[in-house]
Amino acid sequence: MFRGRIYLAVFLVAALTGIPITAAIAAEVNLYSARKEQLIKPLLDRFTEDTGITVNLLTGKADALLKRLQAEGANSRADVFITVDAGRLHRARVAGVLQPIITPALSQAVPQSYRDPGGYWYGLSVRARPIMYAKSRVKPSELSTYEDLGNARWKGRICIRSSSNIYNQSLVASMIIANGEARAETWASKLVANLARPPKGGDRDQIKAAAAGQCDIAIANTYYLGAMLSGKDEAQRRAAEKVAIFWPNQSERGVHVNVSGAGITKSAKHKQNAIRLLEFLVSDSAQQWYAEANNEYPVRPGVARSATVRAWGDFKADSIGLSELGKYNASALKLMDRAGWK
Amino acid sequence: MATLSWVATSFRERLFDPWSIGTAGIALVLALPVLTVASFVFYPAGDVWRHLASTVLDDYIVNSLSLMIGVAIGTLVIGVSTAWLVTLCRFPGRRLFEWVLLLPLAMPAYIIAYTYTGMFDFAGPVQTTLRQWFGWSSGDYWFPEIRSLGGAILMLSLVLYPYVYLLARAAFLEQSVYAIDVSRTLGCGSWQSFFRVSLPAARPAIIAGLSLALMETLADYGTVQYFGVQTFTTGIFRTWFGLGDSAAAAQLSALMMLFVFALILLEQRSRRQARYYQLESRSRPLPSYPLKGTRAALAFILCALPLLLGFLLPSGQLFVWAIQTADEMINTGFLRLVLNTFALAAGTALLAVLVALFMAYGRRLKDSAPIAVAVRLAGMGYAVPGTVIAVGVVLPLAWLDSVVDGFAREQFRISTGLLLSGTLFALVFAYMVRFLAVALQTVEAGLGKVTRSMDDAARCLGYRALEVVGKVHVPIMRTSLLTAVLLVFVDVMKELPATLVLRPFNFNTLAVRAYELASDERLADSSTAALAIVLAGIVPVVMLSRAITRSRRTQADALATRKALTNDT
Numbered sequence: 061m062f063r064g065r066i067y068l069a070v071f072l073v074a075a076l077t078g079i080p081i082t083a084a085i086a087a088e089v090n091l092y093s094a095r096k097e098q099l100i101k102p103l104l105d106r107f108t109e110d111t112g113i114t115v116n117l118l119t120g121k122a123d124a125l126l127k128r129l130q131a132e133g134a135n136s137r138a139d140v141f142i143t144v145d146a147g148r149l150h151r152a153r154v155a156g157v158l159q160p161i162i163t164p165a166l167s168q169a170v171p172q173s174y175r176d177p178g179g180y181w182y183g184l185s186v187r188a189r190p191i192m193y194a195k196s197r198v199k200p201s202e203l204s205t206y207e208d209l210g211n212a213r214w215k216g217r218i219c220i221r222s223s224s225n226i227y228n229q230s231l232v233a234s235m236i237i238a239n240g241e242a243r244a245e246t247w248a249s250k251l252v253a254n255l256a257r258p259p260k261g262g263d264r265d266q267i268k269a270a271a272a273g274q275c276d277i278a279i280a281n282t283y284y285l286g287a288m289l290s291g292k293d294e295a296q297r298r299a300a301e302k303v304a305i306f307w308p309n310q311s312e313r314g315v316h317v318n319v320s321g322a323g324i325t326k327s328a329k330h331k332q333n334a335i336r337l338l339e340f341l342v343s344d345s346a347q348q349w350y351a352e353a354n355n356e357y358p359v360r361p362g363v364a365r366s367a368t369v370r371a372w373g374d375f376k377a378d379s380i381g382l383s384e385l386g387k388y389n390a391s392a393l394k395l396m397d398r399a400g401w402k
Numbered sequence: 403m404a405t406l407s408w409v410a411t412s413f414r415e416r417l418f419d420p421w422s423i424g425t426a427g428i429a430l431v432l433a434l435p436v437l438t439v440a441s442f443v444f445y446p447a448g449d450v451w452r453h454l455a456s457t458v459l460d461d462y463i464v465n466s467l468s469l470m471i472g473v474a475i476g477t478l479v480i481g482v483s484t485a486w487l488v489t490l491c492r493f494p495g496r497r498l499f500e501w502v503l504l505l506p507l508a509m510p511a512y513i514i515a516y517t518y519t520g521m522f523d524f525a526g527p528v529q530t531t532l533r534q535w536f537g538w539s540s541g542d543y544w545f546p547e548i549r550s551l552g553g554a555i556l557m558l559s560l561v562l563y564p565y566v567y568l569l570a571r572a573a574f575l576e577q578s579v580y581a582i583d584v585s586r587t588l589g590c591g592s593w594q595s596f597f598r599v600s601l602p603a604a605r606p607a608i609i610a611g612l613s614l615a616l617m618e619t620l621a622d623y624g625t626v627q628y629f630g631v632q633t634f635t636t637g638i639f640r641t642w643f644g645l646g647d648s649a650a651a652a653q654l655s656a657l658m659m660l661f662v663f664a665l666i667l668l669e670q671r672s673r674r675q676a677r678y679y680q681l682e683s684r685s686r687p688l689p690s691y692p693l694k695g696t697r698a699a700l701a702f703i704l705c706a707l708p709l710l711l712g713f714l715l716p717s718g719q720l721f722v723w724a725i726q727t728a729d730e731m732i733n734t735g736f737l738r739l740v741l742n743t744f745a746l747a748a749g750t751a752l753l754a755v756l757v758a759l760f761m762a763y764g765r766r767l768k769d770s771a772p773i774a775v776a777v778r779l780a781g782m783g784y785a786v787p788g789t790v791i792a793v794g795v796v797l798p799l800a801w802l803d804s805v806v807d808g809f810a811r812e813q814f815r816i817s818t819g820l821l822l823s824g825t826l827f828a829l830v831f832a833y834m835v836r837f838l839a840v841a842l843q844t845v846e847a848g849l850g851k852v853t854r855s856m857d858d859a860a861r862c863l864g865y866r867a868l869e870v871v872g873k874v875h876v877p878i879m880r881t882s883l884l885t886a887v888l889l890v891f892v893d894v895m896k897e898l899p900a901t902l903v904l905r906p907f908n909f910n911t912l913a914v915r916a917y918e919l920a921s922d923e924r925l926a927d928s929s930t931a932a933l934a935i936v937l938a939g940i941v942p943v944v945m946l947s948r949a950i951t952r953s954r955r956t957q958a959d960a961l962a963t964r965k966a967l968t969n970d971t
Binding site: 136222226 | 456726803899
């Protein structure tokens with residue numbers, strides 16, 4: 061009886077503290093992911109099916125996961141860190157929690173501008189942030205560049221979300237790289253003066269507001285429009301149909317793009333499995349899934365886009381190295397504070 | 403010499419008895435995360451402060467203050483008026499309102515924010531229908547902007563007023579009939595009697611409820627972030643993560659803690675000023691003013707409104723969405739979510755109440771300044787945003803793990819890896835840090851009902867300390883204990899940011915699921931999980947309200963006990 065209690069206590073302690081009770085080392089890989097469960101789990105399940113490697117998943121906000129990774133240090137259980145923007149991947153590299161990995165499969169699948177030069181991280185899918193306009197009130201011929209949105213004729217006609225959002229921080233960082241900090245700040249101030257309402261809500265909200273007539277122009281990532289178009293919600297679909305995409309800056313640097321991507325942690329205990337997972341995520345079939353399930357752009361050249369995405373046409377993407385965006389993130393945020401971008 | 407040794411023993415007893423050490427020890431451990439974050443204050447913060455001060459700091463202060471004042475007014479007006487109506491008036495529906503008024507407690511603030519936006523935003527069905535009916539377009543008409551400071555105040559007031567209601571109602575229930583009677587014979591009308599007798603007597607309880615509501619307000623991130631209201635919490639996140647400056651972010655947190663300290667002082671002051679016990683036995687039930695006609699209708703509407711806006715409308719919207727999406731969302735995985743959430747919330751709630759009981763007793767038995775400070779420190783976590791707590795938990799646990807690991811490697815050549823980080827222990831610890839204040843407030847309020855003369859009488863009769871607890875305290879405090887369990891249960895169930903950062907692999911809760919879908923702007927898909935949180939929250943709410951209604955009988959028992967004790971002495 062007494063002994064039984066001791067066993068129970070030991071078991072409870074083990075269960076609570078996560079000491080592996082079985083000595084056998086399972087074929088597994090541990091993942092910290094800022095990509096939400098519904099946008100990664102189906103792929104991971106397929107990976108497990110193909111390879112027999114179990115994937116343990118922890119989703120959360122990138123910044124907090126990165127803090128946890130840093131604190132856990134060499135003992136961290138995480139093998140792979142996934143984020144939804146290059147800025148955070150750059151931050152993770154600077155924080156020293158990633159290790160360089162270079163394999164032929166990865167180098168071949170991911171174009172140079174979508175991966176870290178040192179192999180610390182690789183893009184998994186490309187996300188474009190173009191201008192969207194209400195078809196009934198704006199002619200595409202009126203539009204040209206991001207810079208032009210500072211023009212006074214757009215006064216009270218633009219919707220964009222808060223400067224707290226990393227996609228906007230990256231966009232402004234790309235403006236700093238292209239035009240210098242002073243001009244980027246002037247542009248941001250003018251953009252703020254042209255806003256139809258104080259920034260609020262997410263990207264879908266901006267698209268909906270443009271469709272409903274609160275503004276004429278929205279800046280948003282394309283997959284949100286794709287999700288609205290292919291979703292089940294009738295009202296959202298009708299709203300999305302009132303809006304079209306304009307690819308800005310085509311005669312110069314191109315549309316601002318970012319990637320969701322992944323790196324292997326310095327502490328990885330299952331490095332080989334982690335590499336297999338990364339290689340799987342940039343494989344043809346996985347890339348197809350990104351395109352079909354979430355209307356993102358595959359990072360791997362030659363993989364077909366979804367029908368919805370194909371209808372938006374081709375575009376020239378800004379080719380600056382994405383790790384540059386991370387470097388200018390703090391400057392971008394301060395600049396937006398000064399410009400009064402809420 | 404003898405005197406000297408007596409002084410020494412007494413000093414040692416005062417500082418080193420198990421109660422003092424235990425209380426101070428637990429308090430210190432629970433204060434560790436907050437202290438960890440606060441310690442960043444001593445790092446140099448670079449020029450970020452100049453930047454903040456010249457750009458956004460004013461906004462943070464003004465918005466946080468306005469939010470707190472607004473929510474204070476909102477929760478007081480709703481909470482106190484409804485509590486008084488259902489306790490002291492008779493009107494149709496009163497018995498029902500007694501407990502359904504607690505329901506908004508089960509509604510997470512960020513969920514109600516999402517649903518209201520879905521309904522009342524410019525692109526939502528209400529405004530769209532209006533535009534279609536009247537042929538308006540943007541700018542032709544005025545409609546209250548839901549995503550604004552005012553909207554945030556409304557949302558938070560609607561889900562936080564139950565704290566005030568709960569404690570105010572308990573206080574009204576315990577009030578002496580005689581005090582009210584005397585005030586009436588002295589010529590007070592029912593209104594005057596309310597403002598001059600009932601309200602002042604209930605003030606400590608009301609302030610305690612209010613300070614809980616305001617601490618939640620300060621810690622809120624989801625609502626203000628979604629509404630684009632720049633407050634301290636959003637500022638901390640921007641500074642920490644966007645600017646990558648943890649020192650400046652910690653200093654912002656420290657500045658925010660000043661608000662909390664102000665609140666705690668306010669609460670303590672009000673409690674000290676009103677430190678009296680209602681000693682008369684109460685054989686008669688409280689008077690109840692029968693309301694007829696218009697007044698009854700008004701009372702009904704006054705109670706129905708917060709229920710409608712804070713619960714029925716948003717859960718109705720969730721329900722409509724859930725019908726469209728439930729068959730896709732409910733599967734075996736979903737059942738697992740419900741179980742995880744329920745087990746986590748129930749376990750933490752029980753643990754929190756046990757710890758709160760221990761600390762409240764420690765304070766009662768050994769009332770010294772260091773212990774009082776320690777207990778307050780342990781409760782600070784309630785006003786700190788979950789993510790900040792989470793970081794404060796991760797750092798010391800990871801440090802401990804690596805020390806143990808280093809030791810084991812050196813001594814036994816084995817690696818223990820991470821023992822505590824990334825386990826349920828870390829998560830429950832964070833919940834304790836964050837929500838102990840709720841349990842502590844409630845338990846202390848309950849313990850305050852037990853007068854010291856009762857203790858003395860029981861001790862005179864030869865009961866030992868623990869026997870006093872079992873025979874005298876527990877019956878008197880039953881409602882308070884249940885309230886504490888319920889509040890922590892519901893809070894844990896709704897908790898998101900700390901859960902997100904600290905949970906183990908492959909472990910999800912309803913709040914995490916609801917958030918992941920909602921933040922992907924899939925409100926309809928997130929509704930099933932959100933609705934499940936609300937439904938799971940209703941169960942303990944019903945249990946609690948039944949306990950409160952029974953409490954008058956329990957109190958009669960307690961009174962009998964007390965009478966027996968006093969007579970014996």
